[in-house]
Amino acid sequence: MKARTFHKLLLQVDRLNSDQFRRLKESLQSIELSNKVAANIETPFQELSCPHCKSQKKQRWGKRSGLQRYRCKECKRTYNSLTNTPLSRLRKKEQWLEYSSCLVSGISVRKAAMKCNVHRNTSFRWRHRFLANAKSVAPEKLSGIIEADETYFLKSEKGNKKLNRKPRKRGGKASQRGLSKEQVCVLVCRDRQANTIDHIFENFTGNNLKDYLKDKVSSDILFCSDGKSTYKKFIKEKGYRHGCLNLSKGIRIIKDIVHIQNVNAYHSRLKEWLYRFHGVATKYLENYLSWFRELDEFASDIRPEILLLRGKKASLYKVQPFTVT
Numbered sequence: 001m002k003a004r005t006f007h008k009l010l011l012q013v014d015r016l017n018s019d020q021f022r023r024l025k026e027s028l029q030s031i032e033l034s035n036k037v038a039a040n041i042e043t044p045f046q047e048l049s050c051p052h053c054k055s056q057k058k059q060r061w062g063k064r065s066g067l068q069r070y071r072c073k074e075c076k077r078t079y080n081s082l083t084n085t086p087l088s089r090l091r092k093k094e095q096w097l098e099y100s101s102c103l104v105s106g107i108s109v110r111k112a113a114m115k116c117n118v119h120r121n122t123s124f125r126w127r128h129r130f131l132a133n134a135k136s137v138a139p140e141k142l143s144g145i146i147e148a149d150e151t152y153f154l155k156s157e158k159g160n161k162k163l164n165r166k167p168r169k170r171g172g173k174a175s176q177r178g179l180s181k182e183q184v185c186v187l188v189c190r191d192r193q194a195n196t197i198d199h200i201f202e203n204f205t206g207n208n209l210k211d212y213l214k215d216k217v218s219s220d221i222l223f224c225s226d227g228k229s230t231y232k233k234f235i236k237e238k239g240y241r242h243g244c245l246n247l248s249k250g251i252r253i254i255k256d257i258v259h260i261q262n263v264n265a266y267h268s269r270l271k272e273w274l275y276r277f278h279g280v281a282t283k284y285l286e287n288y289l290s291w292f293r294e295l296d297e298f299a300s301d302i303r304p305e306i307l308l309l310r311g312k313k314a315s316l317y318k319v320q321p322f323t324v325t
Helices: 003-013 018-041 093-105 109-116 120-137 206-213 229-238 261-277 282-297 304-311
Strands: 058-064 067-072 142-154 183-191 196-201 217-226 241-245
Touching: 018 093, 018 304, 093 109, 093 120, 093 304, 109 120, 120 282, 120 304, 142 261, 183 206, 183 261, 183 282, 196 206, 196 282, 206 229, 217 229, 229 241, 261 282
Parallel strands: 142 217, 217 241
Antiparallel strands: 058 067, 142 183, 183 196
């Protein structure tokens, strides 16, 4: 804007009534927040490549929605820093930092919607777009003394229009006592450096456990678990040292070293945290596990800006619902 035009604009501010002044103030705040978000998610020119053909040859191609656009010199397609990421095509960028703070706080979809002044469906969509890349935060390998134990969650078809069973109240209970096909198994493995990995199993067997952990644990480890045959089969085939606890006889600690108290404490914190959501759909359970793992591991360091940056790193645009295997 030219200086003369801007001066005329300033002279008009004094003529605004209270309602107009409020609307102008809200508009300026929205633009300021949108620019702040854009500054956080913009990728430097030299680091950004074409998401369509991976070419580094590009030219600036104007701006849209507060973001710099580029045109690839190879495939001639245009893109910006959010193209082919979970945050692509989402609107109301001025609310993204506020929504990221809602994720850090772990509040419900409706409370986050009210806080950010968006519809609850928008809040739900944002949640799973922002969490799409949270699973990449998990450590590549566990080492040293590793504790492993499984916990179970009731299968939930929350949000489905057609159910394969009779509907039940929030949470609900299994129709059968003990473990059954109505539940899914969540394995949590944690070493003494507080590195944590988790996985959902439809069938918790030795072969499935071996396939999952084959590249996720070091070769020289002490594997601490209870006496379940699944663990014993896995340990026998891999040849790891096994700290086996006999919980039925009350043996929970051996020589103050072999125990699974850390992973059991993690289970307790996880279930207490999930309780606020009044049941989580099984197809989205993986996202919630990744969400909690990130909050639990980086509680003192995590900030809304960090979640915002992680949200744009995933390579897929659409978040695929999770199916247990």
